Amino acid sequence: MVRLHTRKGGKSKRSKKHYPREVPSWFDMDPSEVEANVEKLAREGYSPAKIGVVLRDKYSIPDVKAITGKKLVLIMEEKNIKQQYPADLLDLMKRAVRMRKHLGANGSDVSNKERLRRVESKIRRLVKYYNKAGRLNNWRYTPEHAALLVK
Numbered sequence: 001m002v003r004l005h006t007r008k009g010g011k012s013k014r015s016k017k018h019y020p021r022e023v024p025s026w027f028d029m030d031p032s033e034v035e036a037n038v039e040k041l042a043r044e045g046y047s048p049a050k051i052g053v054v055l056r057d058k059y060s061i062p063d064v065k066a067i068t069g070k071k072l073v074l075i076m077e078e079k080n081i082k083q084q085y086p087a088d089l090l091d092l093m094k095r096a097v098r099m100r101k102h103l104g105a106n107g108s109d110v111s112n113k114e115r116l117r118r119v120e121s122k123i124r125r126l127v128k129y130y131n132k133a134g135r136l137n138n139w140r141y142t143p144e145h146a147a148l149l150v151k
Contacts (some may be wrong), residue, residue, distance in 0.1 A: 021066045023130055033067045035075050042081045048072050049087060085149070086130060092123045093146040100143055 038061055051072060055061040064072050066096070068141045085093075099116040103109060123141050130136040 009042075021063060022058055024062060025059075026064065027067070029059075029061065029067070034064060034067050035079075037061070038064065038075050039079045039081065042076050047087045047090075048076065054132070061077070065140050084125075087133060089123065089130065090149070092102070092119055092126065093141075094150050095119055096123060096143065097147050097150045105137060 020036075022071065030087050034055070035107045037055060038051060041054055042048075042127070046054065052064065055064060061067065064075070068075065070078075096116060098119075099112055103112055103116065106112070123146075127136060127139060131138055
């Protein structure tokens with residue numbers, strides 16, 4: 001089994017927001033305008049993480065949840081914009097496909113083989129979680145299917 005605790009660190013080492021979750025005094029946009037911007041960007045095909053970055057950089061929206069009271073993914077679901085696969089799962093599958101492509105050209109890369117096993121283990125754990133949560137309908141990970149999805 002892949003080691004779950006290969007790196008040092010714990011909750012204290014994870015990324016945290018360094019500012020309080022409250023609407024700043026200089027922010028004057030209406031929550032409905034923020035939701036409209038989220039909907040527009042989601043319909044253009046942006047992932048939730050990319051939407052947050054665009055809202056922060058282009059529209060100066062510091063925190064969607066603090067302004068609207070809802071998470072970005074929840075706003076997307078209310079507007080009937082659903083992603084077929086969760087973003088974190090897709091990111092891991094993209095990484096696994098890149099690693100498999102690298103191994104095709106460099107078959108003796110032992111460290112890459114180990115990292116690929118770890119990434120695919122993470123993918124399988126996420127798939128198991130999302131199947132139990134009802135976000136995926138008994139979907140199973142295969143490298144060939146992932147290669148088709150990522151393209």
